[in-house]
Amino acid sequence: MKQFSSLWTLLPGVALIAGCGNPSKKETADNSRQKPNVIYLIADDLGIGDLSCYGATKISTPNIDRLAGQGVQFTNAYATSSTSTPSRFGLLTGMYPWRQENTGIAPGNSELIIDTACVTMADMFKAEGYATGAVGKWHLGLGPKGGTDFNHLIKPNTQDIGFDYEYIIPATVDRVPCVFVENGHVVGLDPNDPITVNYNHKVGDWPTGLENPELVKLKPSQGHNNTIVNGIPRIGWMTGGKSALWVDEDIADVITAKAKDFIVNHKNEPFFLYMGTQDVHVPRVPHARFAGKSGMGTRGDVILQLDWTVGEIMNTLDSLHLADNTIFVFCSDNGPVIDDGYQDQALELLNGHTPMKQYRGGKYSAYEAGTRIPFIVRWPAGIQPCKQQALFSMIDVYGSLAALLNHPLTPATVAPDSRDQLGTFLGKDTTGCDYVVQQNLNNTLSIIQGAWKYIEPSDKPAIEHWTKMELGNNPQPQLYNISIDPSEKNNVAAAHPEMVKELSELLELVKTG
Numbered sequence: 013m014k015q016f017s018s019l020w021t022l023l024p025g026v027a028l029i030a031g032c033g034n035p036s037k038k039e040t041a042d043n044s045r046q047k048p049n050v051i052y053l054i055a056d057d058l059g060i061g062d063l064s065c066y067g068a069t070k071i072s073t074p075n076i077d078r079l080a081g082q083g084v085q086f087t088n089a090y091a092t093s094s095t096s097t098p099s100r101f102g103l104l105t106g107m108y109p110w111r112q113e114n115t116g117i118a119p120g121n122s123e124l125i126i127d128t129a130c131v132t133m134a135d136m137f138k139a140e141g142y143a144t145g146a147v148g149k150w151h152l153g154l155g156p157k158g159g160t161d162f163n164h165l166i167k168p169n170t171q172d173i174g175f176d177y178e179y180i181i182p183a184t185v186d187r188v189p190c191v192f193v194e195n196g197h198v199v200g201l202d203p204n205d206p207i208t209v210n211y212n213h214k215v216g217d218w219p220t221g222l223e224n225p226e227l228v229k230l231k232p233s234q235g236h237n238n239t240i241v242n243g244i245p246r247i248g249w250m251t252g253g254k255s256a257l258w259v260d261e262d263i264a265d266v267i268t269a270k271a272k273d274f275i276v277n278h279k280n281e282p283f284f285l286y287m288g289t290q291d292v293h294v295p296r297v298p299h300a301r302f303a304g305k306s307g308m309g310t311r312g313d314v315i316l317q318l319d320w321t322v323g324e325i326m327n328t329l330d331s332l333h334l335a336d337n338t339i340f341v342f343c344s345d346n347g348p349v350i351d352d353g354y355q356d357q358a359l360e361l362l363n364g365h366t367p368m369k370q371y372r373g374g375k376y377s378a379y380e381a382g383t384r385i386p387f388i389v390r391w392p393a394g395i396q397p398c399k400q401q402a403l404f405s406m407i408d409v410y411g412s413l414a415a416l417l418n419h420p421l422t423p424a425t426v427a428p429d430s431r432d433q434l435g436t437f438l439g440k441d442t443t444g445c446d447y448v449v450q451q452n453l454n455n456t457l458s459i460i461q462g463a464w465k466y467i468e469p470s471d472k473p474a475i476e477h478w479t480k481m482e483l484g485n486n487p488q489p490q491l492y493n494i495s496i497d498p499s500e501k502n503n504v505a506a507a508h509p510e511m512v513k514e515l516s517e518l519l520e521l522v523k524t525g
């Protein structure tokens with residue numbers, strides 16, 4: 013028996029408004045009307061405790077709350093991984109990232125890590141006649157093996173894996189190069205000032221955080237002491253491309269405008285927009301409109317900025333009368349982290365705010381806060397608003413949307429790990445999936461089935477070097493009853509050898525595919 017009902021009631025300050033399980037207005041995209049648009053908006057490092065609709069009281073996120081109130085709000089949804097690159101890889105390919113090498117946190121000059129032969133979720137939408145776009149944080153690499161050349165048409169890019177249009181941040185905002193790429197070209201690049209990027213040694217003569225700490229406006233707390241761009245020392249070295257450098261304070265405005273343009277340009281046909289925000293990843297650099305507004309330092313301010321972004325997209329849909337038939341998914345890529353490498357006073361200014369809620373660990377971790385994410389699905393024409401307690405994983409988004417479109421996922425190599433969980437996704441079915449599998453920074457896997465969570469033994473470090481985050485690695489098997497112990501305080505593996513056996517065997521079955 014599934015025992016998740018208790019988890020929702022554990023969330024402080026949140027009332028159960030309407031349960032899921034009511035019949036949806038419709039189950040599949042019929043042909044009598046246009047297929048629903050899909051917007052998949054994935055925030056970066058946002059915690060399940062960071063939003064007022066999930067019980068946060070020290071910060072208010074009215075736009076995301078409105079989205080949640082009009083949609084299916086999940087309380088037991090997981091990302092596949094506790095860092096960005098593998099999490100996004102799993103979403104777009106429908107394959108667990110740990111099945112493929114090189115899916116760890118990608119440097120800014122990584123090759124495109126999704127094989128161009130892979131049939132991605134974007135390919136599926138394209139085959140269904142959708143206009144497809146990728147805007148914002150990408151972090152899945154670009155170009156061929158051996159490093160991206162940012163001075164010419166970058167191939168392969170997202171257009172080789174199913175997107176008609178891209179306007180992307182190649183990796184993260186704390187990694188060079190600090191430029192946008194639009195359809196394979198660095199935006200605003202002067203060919204007489206070519207970009208050089210290196211992740212092994214310094215290139216050019218731009219100052220670095222290590223050599224010129226007096227030049228930085230945001231000091232690193234861990235790493236982040238290579239090339240200084242806009243006063244912020246980054247990971248990796250770059251030189252050149254001065255006219256193309258982004259302004260950190262304007263990134264939210266720029267990518268929100270591009271996302272809105274994409275929606276407007278495709279308002280008369282079905283579209284799929286994949287949008288990754290840089291918020292709330294480090295460096296947290298809010299626009300002046302948000303700076304100082306949260307009372308919680310820049311980490312709080314960029315949560316407000318993120319909420320504004322969501323509001324802008326919602327308003328755009330409203331103004332075009334598209335909201336009704338647009339499936340709007342909002343989620344995070346992995347769990348939250350407080351100090352992730354810059355002295356931004358995130359910890360000192362928390363003021364009792366709990367990004368991780370009651371959950372153990374955070375970003376990088378095998379514990380709950382590593383992968384348990386806020387997850388909201390709004391589709392006024394197709395679903396009833398409700399609170400969804402069923403178990404759900406981002407790995408199943410692809411298979412569920414394929415089911416919605418009656419799109420066959422064949423051969424079996426297409427989205428091999430993604431299951432049809434459409435009923436759960438739409439809030440119609442409250443049973444949820446049989447199990448979910450998660451991965452931490454070190455590829456240690458855990459599996460949740462019903463009330464039980466098993467974390468496989470691992471000899472990897474117990475603590476992440478920089479952040480001091482508990483990684484959940486332990487040479488001994490770990491078993492938690494997360495229904496009665498959601499904070500994973502008591503490892504009950506010794507008391508329940510039969511559950512350890514059952515779940516470790518199930519995990520081995522998943523691994524062997």
Ligand code: NG6
Pocket residue numbers: 056057095096097117151184186234235236247293294346352353478
């Ligand atoms: C880590 C960075 C961290 C962040 C993370 C990737 C240091 C000390 N830490 O290596 O700041 O960039 O990588 O985050 O460099 S993710 O959300 O994109 O996966």
Ligand code: CA
Pocket residue numbers: 056057095096293345346
């Ligand atoms: Ca992330």
